[in-house]
Amino acid sequence: MAFQNFDYVPLDRSTQKRILGVPLWRVALYLLVSISATAFVSVLTTRHLMSRRKLHPLNLPANTGIATTLGFSQIFVINLDSRPDRITQLNEVTDFLHLSYERVRANTSEEAPDDNHTPSSHRACWLSHMNVYHRIANDPLIEDALIAEDDIDFSLDLHMQTAQVMRAVRNDNPAWDMVYLGHCSGVEAQQSKVVDAKLSLYRSTNPICTHGYAVSKKGARKLLQVMEKFTDPLDLMLIHAVADHRVESYSVAQPLIVQYHFSGDRSDINMDGGMNDNGDPLVMSTRERIDLLKLLQQS
Numbered sequence: 342m343a344f345q346n347f348d349y350v351p352l353d354r355s356t357q358k359r360i361l362g363v364p365l366w367r368v369a370l371y372l373l374v375s376i377s378a379t380a381f382v383s384v385l386t387t388r389h390l391m392s393r394r395k396l397h398p399l400n401l402p403a404n405t406g407i408a409t410t411l412g413f414s415q416i417f418v419i420n421l422d423s424r425p426d427r428i429t430q431l432n433e434v435t436d437f438l439h440l441s442y443e444r445v446r447a448n449t450s451e452e453a454p455d456d457n458h459t460p461s462s463h464r465a466c467w468l469s470h471m472n473v474y475h476r477i478a479n480d481p482l483i484e485d486a487l488i489a490e491d492d493i494d495f496s497l498d499l500h501m502q503t504a505q506v507m508r509a510v511r512n513d514n515p516a517w518d519m520v521y522l523g524h525c526s527g528v529e530a531q532q533s534k535v536v537d538a539k540l541s542l543y544r545s546t547n548p549i550c551t552h553g554y555a556v557s558k559k560g561a562r563k564l565l566q567v568m569e570k571f572t573d574p575l576d577l578m579l580i581h582a583v584a585d586h587r588v589e590s591y592s593v594a595q596p597l598i599v600q601y602h603f604s605g606d607r608s609d610i611n612m613d614g615g616m617n618d619n620g621d622p623l624v625m626s627t628r629e630r631i632d633l634l635k636l637l638q639q640s
C-alpha cells in the first residue's frame with residue numbers, strides 16, 4: 342500500500358497576528374463559540390422559567406395582595422424573638438409562593454420548665470409547639486393548621502401537592518390527626534403502609550423533625566393530652582405517639598417542606614449550634630428558584 346505524498350507548506354508564523362502568544366483567529370473563534378453557547382443557554386433557561394411560570398398553579402401577578410394558607414385555617418410559624426434573620430429569609434419564600442402565615446413567638450430556654458435531665462432548649466421547643474396545639478384546640482375559627490418552624494424551604498408546587506395530599510388523607514380517614522408535609526426521615530417510604538403511591542403518601546412510621554406538619558383540631562386536642570408531660574425531644578415524643586397509634590398520622594415521604602439553612606445560620610435547639618441531618622431534599626426548591634431569578638436579574 343502506497344501513501345500519497347502531499348507537499349507540506351508551512352504557514353509563515355511570523356506574519357500571524359497574536360494575542361498573548363495565541364493566534365488572533367483562535368481567540369476570535371473561542372470568543373464566538375463561548376458567546377453563542379452563553380446566549381443559547383440563557384435563552385433555554387429563560388424559556389424554561391417562563392414555561393414553568395405558566396404551569397405554576399398559582400400564577401398570580403406580583404403584589405396582588407392575594408395570599409393563601411394552603412387550604413388550612415391557618416399557617417403558624419414558630420420563631421424566637423432573637424431570630425428576626427430567619428423571618429427575613431422565610432418571607433422571601435412565602436412572598437414568592439403567596440403564602441400568608443401567623444408568627445408565633447417561640448418560648449425561650451429560660452421560660453422552659455425546670456428539669457435537670459434534658460437541655461432546656463428541647464423543653465422550650467416542646468413548650469412552643471404545645472402553645473400552638475392549645476391555639477388550634479381552642480380557637481373556634483381554627484379547624485386545622487399547618488405548624489412550621491422558621492428555617493424552611495417549600496416545594497415550588499406546594500399549593501397543588503398539598504391540596505392533593507390533603508384530599509387523599511381526608512379520603513382515607515376524615516378523622517385524621519396529623520400530616521407531615523416534611524420530615525427528616527429516610528425510611529417513611531420503606532417501612533410504612535402506602536396510602537397513595539403517586540403522591541408518596543404513607544401512614545407515618547418514623548417522622549423525624551417538626552418543621553412542617555399539619556394538625557387537625559381533634560389532633561391538637563389529642564396531642565395536648567399525649568404530650569402533656571415532657572419526656573424526650575418533641576419529635577421523639579411524637580414518634581412514640583404515632584407508633585402507639587395514639588394519633589392518626591400521615592407522612593409525605595418525598596417532603597414538600599424541608600429545613601433550609603442559609604450560610605451562618607445556627608441551631609437554637611442543639612447545644613453546639615449544629616444542624617441536624619436534613620433528610621431528603623426537595624425535588625423543586627423555591628429557594629433555589631428565587632436565587633436563580635436573582636442571578637438572572639443581575640446579569
Ligand SMILES: *[C@@H]1O[C@H](CO)[C@@H](O)[C@H](O)[C@H]1NC(C)=O
Pocket residue numbers: 446447448452453468472
Ligand atoms: C411561652 O410563649 C407563649 C407565647 O409568647 C406565652 O404566652 C407563654 O406564657 C410562654 N410560656 C411560658 C411558660 O413562659
